Amino acid sequence: MTSNDTKAPAIRQTKGGVQSVERAFGLLECIANSSGSATLSHIAAEVSLPLPTIHRLLNTLVNLGVVRQLPNRGYALGPGLIRLGNLAGSQLGAIARPYLRTLVDELGESANVATIDGDMVVYVDQVASQHQMRMFTEVGRRAHMHDTGVGKAMLAGLDPEQVRHIVTTAGMPTPTQYSIGTVADLEAELVRIRDRGYSIDEQEQELGVRCFAMSIPDAPAPLAISVSGPISRVDQAFSDRAIPLLRSAAEAISADMRGGA
Numbered sequence: 001m002t003s004n005d006t007k008a009p010a011i012r013q014t015k016g017g018v019q020s021v022e023r024a025f026g027l028l029e030c031i032a033n034s035s036g037s038a039t040l041s042h043i044a045a046e047v048s049l050p051l052p053t054i055h056r057l058l059n060t061l062v063n064l065g066v067v068r069q070l071p072n073r074g075y076a077l078g079p080g081l082i083r084l085g086n087l088a089g090s091q092l093g094a095i096a097r098p099y100l101r102t103l104v105d106e107l108g109e110s111a112n113v114a115t116i117d118g119d120m121v122v123y124v125d126q127v128a129s130q131h132q133m134r135m136f137t138e139v140g141r142r143a144h145m146h147d148t149g150v151g152k153a154m155l156a157g158l159d160p161e162q163v164r165h166i167v168t169t170a171g172m173p174t175p176t177q178y179s180i181g182t183v184a185d186l187e188a189e190l191v192r193i194r195d196r197g198y199s200i201d202e203q204e205q206e207l208g209v210r211c212f213a214m215s216i217p218d219a220p221a222p223l224a225i226s227v228s229g230p231i232s233r234v235d236q237a238f239s240d241r242a243i244p245l246l247r248s249a250a251e252a253i254s255a256d257m258r259g260g261a
Contacts, residue, residue: 023049024057028077031067033162035169036118037076092124095256096225099249100127106245107238109229110135113253114150116222117142119170121151135209135228146172146186147179149201149213150224155186156193157215157222163190178203198243203231210234214246217254225250 030046031038061067065080100111110129114121120142145151146167155163174181193199201211211228227242
């Protein structure tokens, strides 16, 4: 194990920020990055803080209901975060919705926005196609990351260690013969996604369905948008039109999230 003297701090320091707030959020991120629960020893190894400080911050977070202590003396994310998460998801959807509508108007296929929930994808908004045969994803639905367009787009922006942790924890089921089933194959796919700037769900979740997805640059948390539909309509000609529109929408959503900066 690397000592705290050489480990890079897990807690980001911001200019003019309140140190105790930054440290508290650093602990929440540490727990979240451990699939929602972590032992005290793990937390202490990951953050560069004295143990009494960690204890004090965790006790405060437990009292606020955003962290809960487990019977094994570990810590997990608490129910107080659920309402905040739901509201944040609604806000993300509200920001993205006009751009999803534009994608549907321009391309005629369903458009989605999704983020990461632990080791899974969660869809936070959708605008459905007007076609009778269309792709419909329920808002709030959770799915694996390795076989979804939005999931792979977000994985491509994470460190290799995070990718391996996510797929090892969640598993890599193969719902179709096109699904990626090994970490090695996924890592090779992520290299291709980084090179071209977008991901493709090539009938990996459902036979007959193709999806193009792109991550939102500079988002405060991993976020991706996608368009999907039947392979009979979502073909190479569709891709040629969709990719520039996805890129434009991703950049516009990013700017809106940063207050138009």
